[in-house]
Amino acid sequence: xxxxxxxxxxxxxxxxxxxxxxxxEVKKAIRLxxxxxxxxxxxxxxxxxxxxxxxxxxxxxxxxxxxxxKPGKGRIVKCDCGQEFGDYRxxxxxxxxxxxxxxxxxxxxxxxxxxxxxxxxxxxMREFYCPGCYAxxxxxxxxxxxxxxxxxxxxLDTFYREWLGNPLPDEDPAWxxxxxxxxxxxxxxxx
Amino acid sequence: MGICHQGRTxxxxxxxxxxxxxxxxxxxxxxxxxxxxxxxxxxxxFQMRLVASCINARxxxxxxxxxxxxxxxxxxxxxLANAEGDVISASYGLAGHIQCMPFIIRKIxxxxxxxxxGIREGDIFSCNDPMYGPPHNADCYTFLxxxxxxxxxxxxxxxxxxxxxxxxxxxxxxxxxxNVFTDGFTYPPTKTGADFKQHKWWELHWKRRTRxxxxxxxxxxxxxxxxxxxxxxxxDIIDEFGIEYYRQALREIIERExxxxxxxxxxxxxxxxxxYLQLSAVNYKGTLGRLWPASNRNWVIHKTGELHIRADGTxxxxxxxxxxEADFHANAYEPAVRMLTSLGMWPMxxxxxxxxxxxxxxxxWNIPPGSMFNPQNPFAGTVxxxxxxxxxxxxxxxxxxxxxxxxxxxxxxxxxxxxTIGYGAAGTLEDGFQWAGGDMSLITCQSEGATPFHxxxxxxxxSPNPASDIGETEAVxxxxxxxxxxxxxxxxDFCGHGKFRGGLGIGMLQLVNKPGKSLILNAFAATxxxxxxxxxxxxxxxxxxxxxxxxxxxxxxEILEKGGTYPRDFVEMNQWIRExxxxxxxxxxxxxxxxxxxxxxxxxxxxxxxxxxGWGDVLERDYDLIEKDIRYGWxxxxxxxxxxxxxxxxDGRVQREASxxxxxxxxxxxxxxxxxxxxxxxxxxxxxxxxxxxxxxRNLYADCMKYGKFREQxxxxxxxxxxxxxxxxx
Numbered sequence: 061x062x063x064x065x066x067x068x069x070x071x072x073x074x075x076x077x078x079x080x081x082x083x084x085e086v087k088k089a090i091r092l093x094x095x096x097x098x099x100x101x102x103x104x105x106x107x108x109x110x111x112x113x114x115x116x117x118x119x120x121x122x123x124x125x126x127x128x129x130k131p132g133k134g135r136i137v138k139c140d141c142g143q144e145f146g147d148y149r150x151x152x153x154x155x156x157x158x159x160x161x162x163x164x165x166x167x168x169x170x171x172x173x174x175x176x177x178x179x180x181x182x183x184x185m186r187e188f189y190c191p192g193c194y195a196x197x198x199x200x201x202x203x204x205x206x207x208x209x210x211x212x213x214x215x216l217d218t219f220y221r222e223w224l225g226n227p228l229p230d231e232d233p234a235w236x237x238x239x240x241x242x243x244x245x246x247x248x249x250x251x
Numbered sequence: 252m253g254i255c256h257q258g259r260t261x262x263x264x265x266x267x268x269x270x271x272x273x274x275x276x277x278x279x280x281x282x283x284x285x286x287x288x289x290x291x292x293x294x295x296x297f298q299m300r301l302v303a304s305c306i307n308a309r310x311x312x313x314x315x316x317x318x319x320x321x322x323x324x325x326x327x328x329x330x331l332a333n334a335e336g337d338v339i340s341a342s343y344g345l346a347g348h349i350q351c352m353p354f355i356i357r358k359i360x361x362x363x364x365x366x367x368x369g370i371r372e373g374d375i376f377s378c379n380d381p382m383y384g385p386p387h388n389a390d391c392y393t394f395l396x397x398x399x400x401x402x403x404x405x406x407x408x409x410x411x412x413x414x415x416x417x418x419x420x421x422x423x424x425x426x427x428x429x430n431v432f433t434d435g436f437t438y439p440p441t442k443t444g445a446d447f448k449q450h451k452w453w454e455l456h457w458k459r460r461t462r463x464x465x466x467x468x469x470x471x472x473x474x475x476x477x478x479x480x481x482x483x484x485x486x487d488i489i490d491e492f493g494i495e496y497y498r499q500a501l502r503e504i505i506e507r508e509x510x511x512x513x514x515x516x517x518x519x520x521x522x523x524x525x526x527y528l529q530l531s532a533v534n535y536k537g538t539l540g541r542l543w544p545a546s547n548r549n550w551v552i553h554k555t556g557e558l559h560i561r562a563d564g565t566x567x568x569x570x571x572x573x574x575x576e577a578d579f580h581a582n583a584y585e586p587a588v589r590m591l592t593s594l595g596m597w598p599m600x601x602x603x604x605x606x607x608x609x610x611x612x613x614x615x616w617n618i619p620p621g622s623m624f625n626p627q628n629p630f631a632g633t634v635x636x637x638x639x640x641x642x643x644x645x646x647x648x649x650x651x652x653x654x655x656x657x658x659x660x661x662x663x664x665x666x667x668x669x670x671t672i673g674y675g676a677a678g679t680l681e682d683g684f685q686w687a688g689g690d691m692s693l694i695t696c697q698s699e700g701a702t703p704f705h706x707x708x709x710x711x712x713x714s715p716n717p718a719s720d721i722g723e724t725e726a727v728x729x730x731x732x733x734x735x736x737x738x739x740x741x742x743x744d745f746c747g748h749g750k751f752r753g754g755l756g757i758g759m760l761q762l763v764n765k766p767g768k769s770l771i772l773n774a775f776a777a778t779x780x781x782x783x784x785x786x787x788x789x790x791x792x793x794x795x796x797x798x799x800x801x802x803x804x805x806x807x808x809e810i811l812e813k814g815g816t817y818p819r820d821f822v823e824m825n826q827w828i829r830e831x832x833x834x835x836x837x838x839x840x841x842x843x844x845x846x847x848x849x850x851x852x853x854x855x856x857x858x859x860x861x862x863x864x865g866w867g868d869v870l871e872r873d874y875d876l877i878e879k880d881i882r883y884g885w886x887x888x889x890x891x892x893x894x895x896x897x898x899x900x901x902d903g904r905v906q907r908e909a910s911x912x913x914x915x916x917x918x919x920x921x922x923x924x925x926x927x928x929x930x931x932x933x934x935x936x937x938x939x940x941x942x943x944x945x946x947x948x949r950n951l952y953a954d955c956m957k958y959g960k961f962r963e964q965x966x967x968x969x970x971x972x973x974x975x976x977x978x979x980x981x
Contacts, residue, residue: 103659199787
């Protein structure tokens with residue numbers, strides 16, 4: 061296999077995404093200068109082929125999660141299994157199943173060296189699962205009561221218009237607003 | 252009449268630099284890079300001459316030092332700055348210090364050094380006081396002005412990390428110091444020499460104010476030799492290229508590379524806001540007692556951060572919510588923050604032909620006044636603030652890795668967690684000889700965090716120092732005569748797990764050998780039982796904790812004399828103790844820094860660090876990778892089964908069908924014991940309302956709630972009254 065003229069072939073890219081590209085080839089990709097300008101386009105094409113649904117991917121935000129353009133629903137977070145988490149401006153962790161490890165015994169399942177475990181008087185380990193496929197999507201080790209961490213709020217309109225030169229059809233400054241707190245505000249009303 | 256170009260004063264020059272950038276957005280107002288455009292080959296040749304000169308200064312000067320951290324482990328740097336203080340070129344080594352020099356020059360300009368004590372050809376200046384630009388007092392700066400026909404045109408700068416700073420604890424990174432008066436030998440900018448030589452009185456300070464006079468005096472001579480030699484080479488370069496070219500080219504280097512950095516961010520990342528958190532602890536309670544009553548408590552340190560990748564490709568890092576300044580060793584100032592965090596930026600995007608001050612022109616910070624990295628108390632203790640800042644190196648590793656992952660540049664991801672360990676030592680040998688020292692070997696060989704496409708490499712990187720090396724065990728033993736290394740190895744299972752796992756952490760086991768009349772050891776570390784990072788990556792588990800174990804009064808000498816096997820790291824040592832194969836009168840275990848621990852002959856001292864996080868769901872780890880781990884002994888069978896859901900047969904092979912079933916059962920268990928986020932939120936909210944927390948956590952929240960951003964997130968998430976108060980525990 062050889063790198064394409066524009067720097068990094070789609071074949072190599074697929075292998076990299078799957079964790080199968082030999083390290084020597086990865087090093088060539090690291091050394092590419094300039095990088096292939098169409099990387100993001102290739103990325104979306106490969107990812108779209110891999111997922112079992114049709115909604116256009118706007119951005120990949122973790123191994124399993126994507127921001128997609130959902131007709132009639134705007135821009136939402138979606139798992140590759142098809143599970144939908146709603147508006148991407150709300151921390152997707154609030155759409156997960158949650159398991160909390162609070163004791164030494166509970167954390168021992170994932171840290172098998174006793175001395176290396178956390179001080180469980182001070183922190184807990186939260187695991188966030190996809191309600192559809194139960195993939196482990198996120199892990200936090202934080203004090204009890206710590207607000208779930210919203211790891212990434214992309215500025216999609218700036219990205220597509222100014223950086224890619226390909227503006228999205230539904231541009232609106234409101235797309236770059238953290239709306240996470242709307243979810244607990246709804247929950248308290250329901251409670 | 253000033254000493255700078257066209258008779259301007261140094262202060263005027265610095266102010267003009269800052270004003271022109273503010274007004275134009277270009278460094279030095281350079282919209283056009285004339286020299287680059289006219290003859291790029293000449294420009295490159297010029298720049299490479301500067302780089303070579305800095306490296307040459309380092310490589311020749313370090314031979315004067317006797318300090319293994321300078322000689323072998325790369326804890327030094329030589330730099331060329333322009334008259335305004337911007338670093339144009341540097342050797343390899345402690346690259347973060349490039350960030351500090353502009354602050355130092357601005358300070359001496361503001362202090363009026365040009366008038367008093369004067370800045371003349373051959374003058375030598377020294378500084379290690381964090382209030383004036385250096386990050387902490389273990390990093391000692393020596394700098395020399397370069398004049399051309401009476402005009403100040405540059406500074407040559409040398410620095411290194413010294414062995415002992417004369418603080419309350421031995422070594423260079425003490426973890427107990429309530430204020431600047433216990434930090435050790437700290438000197439503001441001082442003219443310490445003239446005619447290219449240090450004054451004789453300067454040596455007396457090293458002799459009287461630090462424990463390791465010999466190392467520190469030789470280090471000082473090393474720095475002077477380096478800056479003088481670099482000074483002479485710069486004079487040659489000015490003669491060759493001409494002063495007009497030299498003056499202009501230094502500025503164009505900064506502006507050209509500022510543009511490179513901005514374009515790299517725009518080309519590889521995704522704009523937006525990225526969140527990060529690392530927690531650590533300061534444990535003074537019961538250690539300092541009534542001598543420092545305000546310090547006789549513990550703190551959980553809240554290192555929160557939000558990285559804004561802005562539309563124009565520049566970065567803003569917002570630290571609002573960071574723990575407030577306090578009577579501990581962990582305070583620091585903006586130059587220290589910029590210095591250490593740059594170590595996460597150089598590898599992630601800020602590498603150019605030669606790293607330099609261009610980074611300052613595209614990075615902004617919000618560090619709230621009164622927080623521990625913007626202390627308002629001028630006597631705040633700072634000796635180990637740098638160690639606490641280190642957690643923010645990884646903000647850049649992790650947030651930018653996520654940005655690159657989202658953009659498709661997976662090969663550029665380089666996640667990492669805060670983990671490191673070292674120690675200081677001081678003692679009196681049997682013949683009355685007093686000595687002190689320290690060892691930073693485990694800082695120099697950290698493992699890589701997992702990436703989206705492979706396991707982290709083991710013992711492969713040194714986050715604080717791009718040019719570091721673990722060094723030679725024999726050299727360290729020669730200088731630390733009581734510490735005999737009987738084990739230095741990777742530790743199985745000591746990593747954050749994931750679809751791809753973090754590189755394994757590394758451990759040392761040392762035998763305390765004939766310490767004579769007294770010996771104390773004090774370790775510094777990054778984690779404190781809070782883990783290496785609060786966030787896993789894409790479902791991977793974050794790195795775990797650094798480990799320090801003292802086993803006092805052991806029978807290890809009998810075991811060694813018999814021959815055969817013996818423990819080599821903390822896991823094996825503790826196992827031998829549990830099984831009765833190794834006797835120990837007492838064992839002291841820490842998951843982070845330690846107070847000063849007295850040790851005797853035959854004690855064992857185990858340290859381990861470098862456990863970094865995984866990427867992705869453990870139940871998706873490829874069976875072939877698990878078999879490889881089993882074959883090499885990197886992962887135990889127990890971990891393969893309990894963490895990864897892989898059943899291993901007698902031959903070390905994964906039983907695939909049985910493992911598939913086990914993984915299905917583990918997914919089912921996830922389903923059974925998890926709850927919907929809403930249900931979790933209802934329960935958690937109740938706990939928050941009851942403020943049912945450990946006192947250290949209560950104190951953390953009481954402090955963080957002073958900051959509006961955290962307060963809004965906290966009260967909004969739990970739907971609390973806006974005026975809610977969280978009182979400190981008494």
